Amino acid sequence: MPSSSRSSAQAAREAVASRLKEIRLDAGLTGVELAARCDWNKSKSSRIENAKTPPSDADIRAWCRACGADGQAEDLVAASRNAESLYVEWRRKQRAGLRRLQESYVPLYEQTGLFRIYSPNVVPGFLQTSGYITALFSAITDLDGDDDQDVEAAVEARMDRSRILRRGGHRFSMVLEESVLRYRMGETEVMAGQLGHLLSVMSLANVSVGIIPFAARRLVWPLEAFTVYDDHLVRVELTTAELAIQAPTEVETYIKAFGRLQKHAVYGPEARALITSAIEALD
Structure with a gap:
């Protein structure tokens, strides 16, 4: 790229x-x-x-x-x-502040009926606790060398937008790699709280959370983190940029990939057992 x-x-x-x-x-x-x-x-x-x-x-x-x-x-x-807007640098998007960046997604979220979210590295934003978000944003600003960002305001904005999870009219299908449960963001208490929150959110009727175990036999390798909004837009998160994809055949490819990743994942009691194991490993 x-x-x-x-x-x-x-x-x-x-x-x-x-x-x-x-x-x-x-x-x-x-x-x-x-x-x-x-x-x-x-x-x-x-x-x-x-x-x-x-x-x-x-x-x-x-x-x-x-x-x-x-x-x-x-x-x-x-x-x-998409030729001009395909590749958008995070630094340029963050110029108005992390809070504005979080708020800029709200209109898209409100219009989306089905979210398909795949994450190989961090807990998806909709499921993050304030402590986890704080640790994540602090790491981002440190990497960017931008200590002037208002992390506290950005955390509040992300928590506000995550309330859409409990509103009607939106469904969330999420697939996480088991590594997401093991990577430690913040102190032990932060990770324990985040994993506990993940367990509680899994009970929501409009939320499906699957976890791909380390031991799963792979037909699809771990991909980049991406979100599919209904059937018309995919956003791919890179270290320094965000990729927006709207070409119908490319969107369809991501939807197909998501479907295959779902087949690698475990759900219900098996997924909960993986989360519980990760919590116990924190001790």
Whole structure:
């Protein structure tokens, strides 16, 4: 993944341009012939293919139609729209403060009916206690070298937004790696409280928590942390950035991966036994 949002946006534009060129070649058309079918200036096809001119949604649909590839248009439209906003640096998002960052997600959360959440490293935000959040945010600000962030206000904001867990109209399906239970964030008391809270939240009717044991036979390797919002958006969390994915086929791939991860997980008494074991190991 490129190290800056600018290079990532350029890479995304080039990927769209490359796919459009492949579609034209598969159709056996020259750039001039494509331009004629789309009623464009003949240089426009070349500028789009060389990622010098970003195509509009209408351009992409016309291109695919001219090449007999209408079925690929919507994926390309989504990819093109995301070219500039695909890769968003955490530092830029945090510039307005950690509290504002937490609050910025609320509208999306309110609109989402089904959350599919996979986490290989930390307890998902919706399930975090204030002590766990404090330890996590303190580690983040220390890593970023930004001690001016108002951690206390950010913790309060995350706790506020997590109340959506107990409101009607939202379902949560979560899959955690067993490592999440073993990684220690904060003091022993913080982890004990967090794991105890996890046990209590599992009883909510709208919440499903599965845990993939260390000993599980894997068909899907541990992936990056991601959340699927209904069936139209995936957000992937990286160390320095957040990846937003909206292309339908890519979203479908994450949904498929989540389904397979669910098959590795244990639920109910078996999941509770893993959590209880992790609590006992704290002693």
